Amino acid sequence: GAVVSQHPSWVICKSGTSVKIECRSLDFQATTMFWYRQFPKQSLMLMATSNEGSKATYEQGVEKDKFLINHASLTLSTLTVTSAHPEDSSFYICSAVTGVNSPLHFGNGTRLTVT
């Protein structure tokens, strides 16, 4: 089946530094990738939708200058948390689709801890 690889699986960084999270579709071309954030005991919250070669569409309340998304190719999207702060500590998950109305394939997520 379709595999989405997310890297790193966990990262600890100091406040003020930037962290990049990669999301790769290993055996299919992802026309669209989604980035989610999950807080403890809360739902998966969609942060942004990215289409290859175009700017990401951010959900209301998500700071686009803080969460930089680059969808450089049909198999790779990156999320960069810039100038991270402790409140950015969370579980970030990416997902990818091959086309409209196709199933979502999720990565295993990245646990970010900002100290």
Add this chain to the structure above:
Amino acid sequence: DQQVKQNSPSLSVQEGRISILNCDYTNSMFDYFLWYKKYPAEGPTFLISISSIKDKNEDGRFTVFLNKSAKHLSLHIVPSQPGDSAVYFCAASARASSRDDKIIFGKGTRLHILP
């Protein structure tokens, strides 16, 4: 405003019995519903889906029922097995009226299967 609601944060069911997870939605434009299963520190995995033109979809031990008039759906797992212990997310999208596959998730229900 929560468009997809899972009002039970947790549920405990005896092994071998039926597990019933409930989900309510408020957006009448939703026409496609999905259930995802999630283990700790992993991304969600797709379980089963249902289109609004149906009221039931069955796949092995998993059955999803949709009641459009009540804006309610449920996931039945029978018989429940220890490996079913996980968090289950209900999700919905408005495919016919949306240009992308944005999916709205509920907060999840943690299912414990008791030996």
